[in-house]
Amino acid sequence: MKPSFEALKQELARKNIHLSHQRLKVLDYLTRYPCHPTAEQIFADLHKDLSTLSKTTVYNTLRTLAEAGLVRVITTDNNESRYEIATDNHGHFKCDCCGAIYDFWIDTEALHSPDLAHFEIGSRSVYFKGVCPRCL
Amino acid sequence: MKPSFEALKQELARKNIHLSHQRLKVLDYLTRYPCHPTAEQIFADLHKDLSTLSKTTVYNTLRTLAEAGLVRVITTDNNESRYEIATDNHGHFKCDCCGAIYDFWIDTEALHSPDLAHFEIGSRSVYFKGVCPRCL
DNA sequence: AATGAAATTTGCAATCATTGTTATTTAGTA
C-alpha cells in the first residue's frame, strides 16, 4: 500500500516540514521510481532537470524525510544506502547477480523471539539474498 | 551453537586455506569476543599484541573467512560492517541507545513469502532495532 | 511592498571506512 504523492505532501505539512521545491522533487522521484535508488542516482537524475540542485541537499532531504518517517533507508551489503517510501510489512530481496532489489510481502510485525522479551522493538527488517527469476 | 576454535581450524584446513598466524588470530578473536566487532576494533585489539599486523591483512582475512563461510558480515545502519562467526538461525538487534548488537534466536529458515516463489534464496537475515533492557 | 529573522540550499572541504597496488616476507616443495 504505497502512499500517494499527495498524501505524502499532506503528511509533511502536518509535521511542519516545509514543502520546498527540492524536497518535493526528491519525494516525487521516490514515489515515481520505487527501485530503491541510491542518493547518487537520485541526485544524478534530478540534476538533469534541476541543474542547481546540490548533492548535499539530496542527502539533507533524505535525512529529513527519513526522520519524519516518510522515507526508509535500506542498508544493503557493500555499504550502499538505498532509499524508499516507507511502507509496512515487506522485506527486501537483493539479487547477487544483477544487484536489483525487490520488495516482497512478509508480515514483519509477526516476527518475535523469546530472547527479546525485555527489549523495546522499534523496527523489524528482513533482508534476503539470492538470484532473481530474471537471472535464473 | 557456536563452533569451537578447533572446529573452525579444521574447517579451514579442509578448505585448503592456510592457517597463518594472522588468520588464526582473527578467528580466535571472533570466537573469544562475540560482540560483532568492526574491522577497526579487531585491528586495534590484535595490534596490541601483534604490532606488525596491518589493517589490510585484517580486511583481507575477514574477506577470506567470509568467502569460506566461516565468518558472516553484518551490515548495520550507519554503513558499519561488523563481523561474527557464522551460525544459523539468529537475528540481530541493535540498540539505538548504546549501539550494542545482540543475537537473538529466530528460525530464519522458516521465513517465506508467496512473492518469492520463483526466486532462489541464498540467505535470509533479520535485523531489529530498538532499545535494549540495559538502556531502558 | 519592505524588513528582518529563521530555515533552506549550495559548494566545497574534510572525514572515514574500505580497497588497490606493489614490494617484501613467509611457507611449502623440489
Add this chain to the structure above:
DNA sequence: TACTAAATAACAATGATTGCAAATTTCATT
C-alpha cells in the same frame, strides 16, 4: 638450499557521506 606461490605489509587512492560557512529563499510582521 633454492624456487615458486601465497600471504602480508605499507601506503596511496577511492568513494560515499558529513561538516561548515556563505548565499539564497521563505515567512511573518509591519
